[in-house]
Amino acid sequence: MSKDHKTLIRPEGLPGSASWPVVTPIMPSVVYASETPDALDAQYEGRVEGYTYAREGHPNAEVLARRIDALEGEDGGLVLGSGMAAVTAVMLGILKAGDHVVGGDQLYGRSLRLMTQDLPRMGITTTLADPCDAAAIAAAIRPETRMILVEVVSNPTLRVADMEGIARVAREKGVLLVVDNTFTTPRAYRPFDHGADIVIHSVTKLLAGHSDVTLGYAVARDAGLQKAIYDFAVTTGMTPSPFDCWLAERGLATFDLRFDRAEQNAARLADHLGTLAGVKRVLYPMRGDHPDAARARAVLGNRGCNMLSFELHGGREAANAFAAAAEGIAFAPTLGDVGTTLSHPASSSHRALTPEARAAIGISEGFFRVSVGLEDSDALADVFSRAVAAAETA
Structure with missing residues (x-):
């Protein structure tokens, strides 16, 4: 940097170093500078990789997402501001008025509220059924059903869903299977190995593990579905905190x-x-x-x-x-x-x-x-x- 720039508030670049940090740095910058409009176009058009505005993605969120991707055996996952942000982004990013969702009848309380109060206000109908009985899930399917949402182990009664039967129903009916894997985590169960289309986590819980972050995660096997989830999350501002992402990455180490x-x-x-x-x-x-x-x-x-x-x-x-x-x-x-x-x-x-x-x-x-x-x-x-x-x- 030349001496002419010594009074600038935001001088360009970071100090050079032949070494690198062992721990991921916390990167709280909201904005990222590009050299020219053409360079910014190249980023938005996917010809080069880079960050633009933190609501659209930032390094700490991406590092954490890739770590959880590795645990779940999939690529392209998205970290969001909370577990319920992940549930909401999946639902509202993919569903439209007129669609129908079948949910386990022992979902987390706020997921139940979303199913029974919020989605119906938006023209999305819902039915709750016993996830321990795949036949009950199948009976709840309608021609307009687009999605099934279940937890592997229910909160708080710890009932175990018939995951094999539900996956078979979803496959036969052409319905998306969304699995909230928060309780079980990929340490106990990997939904994609058993027919899931989308996996959700409240990273706040076991993955981060120290009661000091609020984060969620969602990943879809289909790239088009993942793009829909991402677009909704970015539009509605479900941005995760870089500091929380950094803490959660630290938690994942143990x-x-x-x-x-x-x-x-x-x-x-x-x-x-x-x-x-x-x-x-x-x-x-x-x-x-x-x-x-x-x-x-x-x-x-x-x-x-x-x-x-x-x-x-x-x-x-x-x-x-x-x-x-x-x-x-x-x-x-x-x-x-x-x-x-x-x-x-x-x-x-x-x-x-x-x-x-x-x-x-x-x-x-x-x-x-x-x-x-x-x-x-x-x-x-x-x-x-x-x-x-x-x-x-x-």
Whole structure:
């Protein structure tokens, strides 16, 4: 740079170096400069690669997307501002008024709201059906059905979908199969290996793993569908934060280790809860008493994931006593942290449902979901034993 430019606020370029950073730099720039209008045209027309405006893509998002692409076995994925941004971009980027969607009847609460309240306002009709029964999904298909949305393991009741049967229905009917793989992650299940057309993640959860980012991810096997998702996300400003992308990339470096340790803890905690008199039932996919135990083995192999749910004897009073006595366990509507967190669906994720609607899917006032973390498993067992005892005396 010449001395004539020493007073410029934005001098061109970065210091030269024969070496390079080991860690991906955080690149928060909103805008990227081009040499000429012709050079900018070349970028927009795809003749050269480059960045223009962060809403259309930035380096930290692309680095993170490529890391998740590798886990899911696909290319061209998109990182968005949240998990629900990913769900919304897939739905509204692809669907149009007059289309019909079939969704699992135990989707995440906000996904259920999108299905039952928001999509119908836009002329997109929806039907909810039991994902554990492929015949129920097939029966819900109409001539105008364009898409099926399911979670491999449901939130929060941990039912295991009949993924083989649903994939067969989608293939036979010519309907897109969209899989929310947040709970299972590609460590336990890779949807594209089993017939999925689109995969969604809330990166906020297990992939990032530290409760300090809010991000989503969506990838379609078909390039045209991926372009539609991208265009909608860019138009509506679902831009992810470069800093959050950087944090999530850092989290991915330990993802396998975190997942395996948390999964081991979850299996041990589930078995321990099953021995406590104050616990009415325990839901963990690898337990023999799980309602979908055989299917869980077929779908997940030996991967039980880090999530478990259980139900206390008693109602809200017992739930309050349990949460208050669970010392050191964060009572918070989240999952996937390095520490164990406790969630009460009736007062958080599924509070918008009527008590009758919650009861229909097995959620009572004494029902809790646990995202098991990396603590010592014996210490976790002690905390939960004391909390269950407190609930019994409530």
